[in-house]
Amino acid sequence: MTLDNIWFTYKARIRAQVRLAKNDFHSQALLVWYAFCGAVLAILTIRYPQILGSNTDILAATLAIALLVVSLMVTGRDFRGRSIEMRRNYLALQSLYRRAQQNSPILSPQEVEERYESLLDEVENHTTLDDVCARVFHTGKLTSRNPSLVELARAGGYIVVRTFVLIFLYGLPLGITYYTLFSRRP
Numbered sequence: 326m327t328l329d330n331i332w333f334t335y336k337a338r339i340r341a342q343v344r345l346a347k348n349d350f351h352s353q354a355l356l357v358w359y360a361f362c363g364a365v366l367a368i369l370t371i372r373y374p375q376i377l378g379s380n381t382d383i384l385a386a387t388l389a390i391a392l393l394v395v396s397l398m399v400t401g402r403d404f405r406g407r408s409i410e411m412r413r414n415y416l417a418l419q420s421l422y423r424r425a426q427q428n429s430p431i432l433s434p435q436e437v438e439e440r441y442e443s444l445l446d447e448v449e450n451h452t453t454l455d456d457v458c459a460r461v462f463h464t465g466k467l468t469s470r471n472p473s474l475v476e477l478a479r480a481g482g483y484i485v486v487r488t489f490v491l492i493f494l495y496g497l498p499l500g501i502t503y504y505t506l507f508s509r510r511p
Contacts, residue, residue: 328425329469331441333456335418340459341451342411349404355494356396362498363388377505407449414448454483 366385369376377384421444425437432440460472461480472480 328422331418331422331425331437333459333468333470334441334445334451335415335422336459336463337451337456338411338415338418338448340462341455342408342415344455345404345408345411348402349408351491352399352402352404356392356399358495359388359392359395359498363392377501410448411451414444417444417447454479458483 363385366376366388370381370385375381418441421437421440424432457472457476458480460468460470461477
C-alpha cells in the first residue's frame with residue numbers, strides 16, 4: 326500500500342461527497358418546484374377545468390402520483406446522510422494521509438494500512454466516475470495517475486449531460502405551460 330492509494334481515495338471521496346450534496350440539493354429543489362407547479366395547476370383547474378385539454382384531471386392526478394413516488398424514492402436514497410458520511414470519511418483519510426506522509430512515529434506502516442482498510446469499509450465506495458473526475462479536475466501537482474484522453478472525455482461528457490438533464494427537468498413545467506398556452510388554435 327502506498328500513500329498514493331490514500332491520496333487518490335480521499336480525493337475521489339471528496340468528489341463523491343460533492344456529487345451527493347448536489348444530488349441532495351437538486352432533488353429537493355426539483356421536488357419543491359414540481360409540487361409548486363402541481364399546486365398552481367390544481368388552482369388553475371378550479372377556474373379552467375380543461376386548461377390542459379380534455380384530460381386535465383387525469384394529467385393532474387398522474388402528476389400528483391408521480392410526485393409522491395419520486396419523493397419516496399429521493400427520501401430512500403438519503404443523499405444528505407450519505408454526503409455527510411462521505412465527508413467524515415474523506416476527512417479521516419486526509420488526516421491519515423498527512424500523518425503517514427510525515428512518517429509519524431505514532432503509526433507504523435502496518436497500522437497505516439490497517440487504518441486505511443478500516444476507513445475504506447466505513448462508508449459506501451465512491452464510483453469510478455468520482456475517481457475519474459477527481460483526477461481530471463484536480464489542480465496542482467501532477468499525479469502518478471494522470472487522466473487519459475478517454476477519461477477527460479468521460480468527465481467532460483458527464484458534466485455536459487448532467488447540466489442538460491437538470492436544465493430539462495427544471496424547464497419541463499415551463500415548456501408544458503408554454504405549449505399549453507400558446508399552441509392552441511382558437
